[in-house]
Amino acid sequence: MEFIIKYAIDNRYDCIRLTVYNKNKSAAIGLYERLGFKKIANGYWQLEDKVFVGYEKYV
Numbered sequence: 639m640e641f642i643i644k645y646a647i648d649n650r651y652d653c654i655r656l657t658v659y660n661k662n663k664s665a666a667i668g669l670y671e672r673l674g675f676k677k678i679a680n681g682y683w684q685l686e687d688k689v690f691v692g693y694e695k696y697v
Contacts, residue, residue, distance in 0.1 A: 639673055646697045654697060657683060657690045667691075 646654050656675065658666045670693045681692025 639669065643673070643695075643697060652696060653694055655692060655694045657681075657692055660689045660691045667693075670695075 642654060645651075654675075655678075656670060658670065660667075673695070675693040675695040678692035678694055681694075683690045683692070
């Protein structure tokens with residue numbers, strides 16, 4: 639994740655957006671939140687029976 643954040647800053651991106659399976663709380667969601675990503679209030683997607691949540695971080 640450090641590479642992605644550095645790449646975004648070096649290449650003048652203003653935001654990183656990710657989607658994550660909503661049941662993946664202990665691994666991916668915990669990591670994203672520790673790194674400063676915020677849950678997008680209206681960022682929900684469904685694929686078959688799985689729900690995905692959007693996260694973003696401004697850099």
